[in-house]
Amino acid sequence: MNSPSALRQNLQPLWNRIPSGLRPWLxxxxxxxxxxxxxxxxxxxxxxxxxxxxxxxNRKPDKFQIEWGPGVTWWPGRVAVWDVKMKGHAGRTLWAVQAAKASGRVAILPLLRKTVRVPEVWVSEVAGEVDMTGARKPPPPVRPGGWVLQFDRIATDSIRHGRFAGLTLEGTGSAQVGFYKQLRGGALELMPSKAHFDKARLSLDGDELLRDAGIDARFTIARHTRAQASGIRKLLMTDAQLTLDGSTAALQVNVDPNGKIALKTVPGQGSAHAQLTFARGVLKPGSQLRWHMPVTGTDSTGSARADSLDVNLDVGQDVVLKAKVPPQQGGMLALDADLRVRGNEVPLHDFKTLLPRTSGHVVGKWQFASLRWLGNFFTNAPWLSLDGAGSVDADVQVRDGKIAAGSRVGVPEVTAIADVMGNRIQGQARADGRLDAGPNGELLPKLDLVMERFNIAADTARSRPYVEGQNLRLSLETLSGFAQGKLRQPGALKQARQSLRAHLTFNDAHVPDLRVYNHYLPKTHLRFDGGSGLLSGDLTLDGAGDIGHGWLRVNGRATQLHAAGMALRGDIDVNTQLRRANLDGHNFNIDGSSVDLKNVSFTEAGGESRSGWWARINLDRARMDWDKPMSVNGSAHISMKDVGFLLSLFSRQREYPKWIYKLVDAGQAQVSGNVQWQGDTLVLDRMEAKNQRYDLKARLKLHGQSRVGSLYAHWGVLSCAVQVNNGQRDFHLVHAQQWYDAQPNLLR
Incomplete structure (x- = not known):
């Protein structure tokens, strides 16, 4: 290296050639x-x-702030600063960038044209963060004359960290970015830029998604003003490419005994590959994504399970998405989804607009923390609810973004509750649903429920079930489309009734105590005093949960009854045929209903006892009001072993003429008449019993403690009539028939 003296010696000849007059000026x-x-x-x-x-x-700290530590400039336009921190707020975006050092050059002459042009900036040890806030910062009004910021190249080879909301990217990265921005609402441009990462780790809220990843990205945004493209519409001016290869984590799915699902990622050996190209709102043909992820965890029983998830995305003229979890023995889930989206445009304004473009199928098995949606999806029945955690086995067909006919859903176990005619039916059910096509192309859902075990309780005492049974079946069929949200509109209930039909069946459900039915009966004159029984039913319900038609049957053995002041014990079989009489109340036509009494023993008021008695009551024409207390009005035909019970309703055996009770031994009787019970009143009118040996007629009204009526008996040349007025009895042995015929009927 030349010394200063040597340098002076070398320059001396040049200095000597300069005219002596110029030397002072230089x-x-x-x-x-x-x-x-x-x-x-x-x-x-x-x-x-x-x-x-x-x-x-920092003249506008609400929009932009910058801080730095030591800095140095050795030449005009050349600057280097350390410990750089920048942050800003634009729209709903809060951003921050930190760098260990930034150095660059500012062009001087463009400053005369109100342009800050930075041909090059080199940044080291970079980290950045972006968060979204609910408070949108309004953009400044557009004004002319704004300064231009033009950064031709911002480069770094030491990106260490980046975060977008809960998504974090870590690794060794390099990037080169350039942008143009005119202030006061002027144009914006992102020049062709690129980024590269090696050994990158991607996590979401601390849970690893991707590791050891190689990432290459290229992106550019065409120059535009806010009026031309603002917010997400900037993507219509954007071109981008992404290439990714790496290892994925595993997905851990744990289901607790209550069906609650907990998801998190854990170390695993998956793989990911992406080659995606985006151009002005369109995914370019040839783009693809491959994602393989192991799935581990425990089911609701605590047993360990293992599955795997594969997701494939391919873009041509259409977008094809496939996801698959192969079914495995003991696996927690299974999935086979194949969906095609017409076209390859990305819906920037409303992602839901993808749905009308989507067709395909989704077949699989999933675990849900709540199955309440199932009832709303398959039925418009406000009286039926499904809930509880459980798995769903589904085959869903999708056509133009809508679930199509042929779709089905199976649920091995769900909590089902049905409120029917003042009673609550509840149990764990197996559910199978399907969608059929209606005559006009509408979807008509159908749902079949099977309760392996169930109970029935009155609405007024839901915690005390009075029926327990097995194998209850409930099938629901939608007859026409109806939106459940319209139930409160005028006339909606009638439409709901007509839109759905349900079929409910069960057999031999156990009724531990038949006294639970006493709240329907006129207790003073007809009630159960003990005994158990079996309840069966076959009912058709409408959309409002009311019975349309069907039957209910109660079968009791060694049943204790109280009837018209007498204690009975025996077997009872009540078969009630139901057909709704109107839509406004709980009124039914019960024609064809029957009551069978067998092996009956009873004790009269005077202490005389009978056994081995039987009767069969058939209601030829009858109406019933289901409301409590129940009321019945109709005509009956009765076959009975003898008329002993009928005679006992009017008087003690020893008070009759002796020949009267010979009628008891005179064989079976056929009885017809009218029956009415309403509230605490029981009326038997125009009762006629006869066989080849005798005739007997009777009318009786029981109300509270009151007993009023008349009876006529005829056997050969003998006849007798008796009048009952509470505790008083008057016998008429002369002109008995004339006296009886003169008495008024009790029912019109």
Missing amino acids: KRVALALLIVYAAYLLLGNVFLNTPLGPWAA
Whole structure:
């Protein structure tokens, strides 16, 4: 290296060639430049290393702030700063960037044109964060004359960390970015830029999604103003490419005994590959994604399970998405989804617009923490609810974004509750649903429920079931489309009744205590005093949960009854045929209903006892009001072993003429008449019993403690009539028939 003296010796000949008149001027110019440079060094470094610099840069701290540590500038336009921190707020986006060092060059002459042009910036040890906030910062009004910021190249080879909301990217990265922005609402452009990562790790809220990943990205945004493209519409001006290869984590799915699902990622050996190209709102043909992820965890029983998830995305003229979890022995889930989206445009404004473009199928098995949606999906029955955690086995057909006919859903276990005619039916059910096509192309859901075990309780005492049974079946069929949300509109209930039909069946459900039915009966004159029984039913329900038609049957053995003041014990079989009489109340036509009494023993008021008696009651024409207390009005035909019970309703055996009770031994009787019970009143009217040997007629009204009526018996040449008026009995042995015929009927 030349010494200063040697340098002077080399320059001396050149200095000697300069005319002597110019030499003083050159010394003055050199001195001036030296002074200017020294002033620049002083002022520039003072600007960078005192609060003056941040004060000048942070004139609008609500939009942009920058801080730095030590800084240095050795030449005009050349700057280097350390410990750089920047943050800003634009729209709903909060962003922040940190760097260990930034150095670059600012072009001087463009400043005269109100342009800050930075040909190159080099940044090291970079980290950035982006968060979204609910408070949108309104953009400034557009005004002319704004300064232009033009950064041709911002480069780094040491990106360490990046975060977008809960998504974090870590690794060794490099990037090159350039942008153009005119202030005061002017144009924006992102010049062709690129980024590269090696050994990258991607996590979501701390849970690893991807590791050891190689990522290459290229992106650009065409120059535009806010009026041309604002917010997400900027993607219509964007071109981007992404290439990704790496290892994925495993997905852990744990299901607790209550069906609650917990998801998280754990270390695993999966793989990911992506080659995606986006151009002005369109995924370009040839784009693809491959994602393989192991699935581990425990089911609701605590047993360990293992599955795997594969997701494939392929873009041609259409977008094809396939996802698959192969079914495995003991696996927690299974999935086979194949969906095709017409076209390859990305819906930027409303993602739901993808649905009308989507067709395909989704077949699989999933675990749900709540199955309440199942009832709403398959039925418009407000009286039926399905809930509880459980798995769903589904085959869903999708056509133009809508679930199509042929779809089905199976649920091995779900909590089912049906409120029917003042009773709550509840149990764990197996559910199978399907969608059929209606005559006009509408979907008509059908749902079949099987309760392996169930119970029935009155609405007024839901915690005390009075029936327990097995194998209850409930089938629901939608007859026409009806939106459940319209139930409160005028006339909606009638439409709901007509939109759905349900079929409910069960057999031999156990009724531990038949006295639970007493709240339907006129307790003073007809009630159960003990015994158990079996309940069976076959009912058709409408959309409002009311019975349309069907039957209910109660069968009791060694049942204790209280009837018209007498205690009975025997076997009873009540078969009630139901057909709804109107839509406004709980009134039913019960024609064809029957009551069978067998092996009956009873004790009369006077202490006389009978056994081995039987009767069969058939209601030829009858109406019933289900409401409590139940009321019945109709005509009956009765076959009975003898008329002993009928005679006992009017008087003790020893008070009758002796020949009367010979009627008891005179064989079976056929009885017809009218029956009415309403509230605490029981009326038997125009009762006629006869066989080849005798005739017997009777009318009786029981109300509270009151007993009023008349009876006529005829056997050969003998006849007798008796009048009952509470505790008084008057016998008529002369002109008995004339007296009886003169008494008024009790029912019209």
